[in-house]
Amino acid sequence: MASPKELMYSEEHEWVKDEGEKLRIGITAFAQDELGDIVFVELPEVGDQLEVNEPFGSVESVKTVSELYAPVSGKVVEINEELEDSPEFVNESPYEKAWMVVVEPSDKAELDDLMSAEAYDEMTDED
Amino acid sequence: MKQKDQALIFEMSKPGRRGGSLPENDVPDVNVEELLPADYVRQEEPELPEVSELQLVRHYTALSKRNFGIDSGFYPLGSCTMKYNPKINEVIARLPGLAHLHPYQPEPQVQGALRLMHELQASLAEITGMQEVTLQSAAGAHGEWTGLMMIRALHEANGETQRTKVIVPDSAHGTNPASAGVAGFDPVTVKTDERGLVDMDHLKEVTGEDTAALMLTNPNTLGLFEEDIVEMAEIIHNAGGKLYYDGANSNAIMGKATPGDMGFDVVHMNLHKTFTGPHGGGGPGSGPVGVKEELVPYLPRPLLVKDGEQYKWDYHRPDAIGRIKPFYGNFGINMRAYAYMRSMGSQGLHQVSENAVLNANYLRKRLEPYYDIPYPQYCKHEFVLSAKRQKKLGVRALDIAKRLLDYGFHPPTIYFPLNVEECMMVEPTETETKETLDDFADAMIAIAKEAEEDPDLVLEAPHETVISRLDETKAARQPVLRYQEQ
Numbered sequence: 001m002a003s004p005k006e007l008m009y010s011e012e013h014e015w016v017k018d019e020g021e022k023l024r025i026g027i028t029a030f031a032q033d034e035l036g037d038i039v040f041v042e043l044p045e046v047g048d049q050l051e052v053n054e055p056f057g058s059v060e061s062v063k064t065v066s067e068l069y070a071p072v073s074g075k076v077v078e079i080n081e082e083l084e085d086s087p088e089f090v091n092e093s094p095y096e097k098a099w100m101v102v103v104e105p106s107d108k109a110e111l112d113d114l115m116s117a118e119a120y121d122e123m124t125d126e127d
Numbered sequence: 128m129k130q131k132d133q134a135l136i137f138e139m140s141k142p143g144r145r146g147g148s149l150p151e152n153d154v155p156d157v158n159v160e161e162l163l164p165a166d167y168v169r170q171e172e173p174e175l176p177e178v179s180e181l182q183l184v185r186h187y188t189a190l191s192k193r194n195f196g197i198d199s200g201f202y203p204l205g206s207c208t209m210k211y212n213p214k215i216n217e218v219i220a221r222l223p224g225l226a227h228l229h230p231y232q233p234e235p236q237v238q239g240a241l242r243l244m245h246e247l248q249a250s251l252a253e254i255t256g257m258q259e260v261t262l263q264s265a266a267g268a269h270g271e272w273t274g275l276m277m278i279r280a281l282h283e284a285n286g287e288t289q290r291t292k293v294i295v296p297d298s299a300h301g302t303n304p305a306s307a308g309v310a311g312f313d314p315v316t317v318k319t320d321e322r323g324l325v326d327m328d329h330l331k332e333v334t335g336e337d338t339a340a341l342m343l344t345n346p347n348t349l350g351l352f353e354e355d356i357v358e359m360a361e362i363i364h365n366a367g368g369k370l371y372y373d374g375a376n377s378n379a380i381m382g383k384a385t386p387g388d389m390g391f392d393v394v395h396m397n398l399h400k401t402f403t404g405p406h407g408g409g410g411p412g413s414g415p416v417g418v419k420e421e422l423v424p425y426l427p428r429p430l431l432v433k434d435g436e437q438y439k440w441d442y443h444r445p446d447a448i449g450r451i452k453p454f455y456g457n458f459g460i461n462m463r464a465y466a467y468m469r470s471m472g473s474q475g476l477h478q479v480s481e482n483a484v485l486n487a488n489y490l491r492k493r494l495e496p497y498y499d500i501p502y503p504q505y506c507k508h509e510f511v512l513s514a515k516r517q518k519k520l521g522v523r524a525l526d527i528a529k530r531l532l533d534y535g536f537h538p539p540t541i542y543f544p545l546n547v548e549e550c551m552m553v554e555p556t557e558t559e560t561k562e563t564l565d566d567f568a569d570a571m572i573a574i575a576k577e578a579e580e581d582p583d584l585v586l587e588a589p590h591e592t593v594i595s596r597l598d599e600t601k602a603a604r605q606p607v608l609r610y611q612e613q
Contacts, residue, residue, distance in 0.1 A: 034548075037600035037603075039603035040603070060603075062525075062599045062600055062603055063525065063541070064542050064543075088604070
């Protein structure tokens with residue numbers, strides 16, 4: 001399945017949506033498929049500072065717990081509180097309903113290190 | 128005959144049915160409400176099951192028959208060393224002179240027991256190449272924490288409080304980074320390279336003045352011996368850090384390679400794994416910790432020592448990290464380990480490692496044509512395989528594990544280590560016969576064929592168990608944690 005073209009992707013399987021001042025972040029369809037049924041999502045708090053490539057939360061599936069790695073640095077301005085009661089959104093709608101955090105990036109140049117949809121699909125095809 | 132599902136004891140309840148009868152009350156009746164504040168007096172009857180004694184006995188006997196243990200079948204749970212626990216251990220640990228001791232009995236009355244513990248400490252020190260051992264820690268992760276707290280105390284005594292990071296390879300046991308966190312350190316992950324071993328360049332990159340320690344499982348959870356261990360020790364020691372050995376996989380190297388010689392400063396061992404303490408439900412565990420000379424002052428208090436011909440508790444240890452458990456570890460488990468070591472002897476323990484490695488390699492070779500083996504070199508006591516090939520047919524490691532139940536085997540560890548896709552981690556141990564290994568390999572091969580020819584058979588497994596596939600997702604998302612009347 002091709003990943004949405006308008007998003008950017010990290011090697012750790014997060015997607016980033018550029019909304020101008022802010023960035024919306026979630027995990028990819030590939031990631032949720034690998035993890036299996038998601039049963040719990042642990043997110044940071046609004047106001048927390050994310051460091052690029054550092055863990056900022058975790059996703060628990062029936063088979064494993066996986067850390068979420070920040071694709072960019074920045075301040076968390078919004079979190080998806082619905083995921084607490086409805087972790088299944090991550091499986092059902094990884095790019096829409098299951099966005100995880102919105103951040104104000106501290107350095108938008110970090111976006112240059114992310115991949116396009118084509119590059120990400122190529123990377124995940126190899127496995 | 129397929130067993131029927133067992134009703135809950137609550138569902139068997141009939142009002143007024145009793146399993147015993149109490150004698151007439153021969154003390155004065157008191158009104159509870161006069162003795163306790165109203166808030167603490169329950170107004171509703173508790174929902175206790177009302178059953179006869181025979182119903183009760185049959186219910187729990189039926190449940191006990193459902194237990195799966197090493198005495199009932201093959202249990203190749205990777206990194207758990209589910210090996211046979213010899214029955215002589217039970218005989219020894221139950222001797223009245225050991226089983227009926229009181230932990231507060233004065234030293235002169237328990238010299239025999241102290242001697243056995245001291246000899247166990249000495250044997251473990253010899254096997255690991257450490258100076259001194261404590262038996263206090265109750266299990267593996269407790270041992271890890273104890274070791275890290277000692278490393279922390281040493282760095283603090285040297286004024287090196289900037290050492291806040293503990294390096295842990297991604298092939299380490301999951302408890303390692305957790306223990307580092309609990310001990311107040313920040314865990315740092317070091318990657319595994321294409322050999323399945325610690326990526327040396329990455330290790331150099333993450334090691335520095337803030338390094339408190341490297342925690343290493345050797346062999347690692349891929350079942351591979353970290354052959355660069357001497358160089359790793361040099362890198363860490365040159366940076367001023369310490370080396371921690373997670374001994375959970377000692378069954379592969381016992382008597383063959385010594386952590387002390389590899390450069391490790393602290394070691395824990397799992398007596399409930401390598402040294403045949405009962406394991407998994409039958410616990411408790413035991414996770415003794417050994418240290419090199421430099422760390423001896425920090426060992427938990429009290430330490431069991433020999434003074435002339437007398438064994439005694441040394442409480443005068445001003446630098447000790449403190450007491451980490453009431454009394455002195457899980458004595459009964461330690462006695463089982465002692466019995467095991469003495470009945471095996473040094474020769475026997477060497478043989479254990481050899482056969483554990485031989486069995487793992489035999490199984491690996493038999494399964495190689497049917498499953499992906501991501502690291503094809505010789506393994507130690509365990510190996511990982513990947514259900515990558517089967518995944519393309521829609522069958523995942525979880526499904527294969529479930530199908531193994533139909534063949535009468537406990538499945539191996541699955542989805543660990545995390546760095547292998549659709550991972551299955553198999554540790555057969557030395558106590559299994561070639562026939563059992565062959566039966567297991569035949570089952571795995573049959574399942575691989577089923578995945579190709581009749582995948583639904585695997586996807587809907589288990590078929591032969593009392594209850595078939597459970598909805599694990601629902602169980603995790605909406606857990607029902609206690610009985611509720613319908």
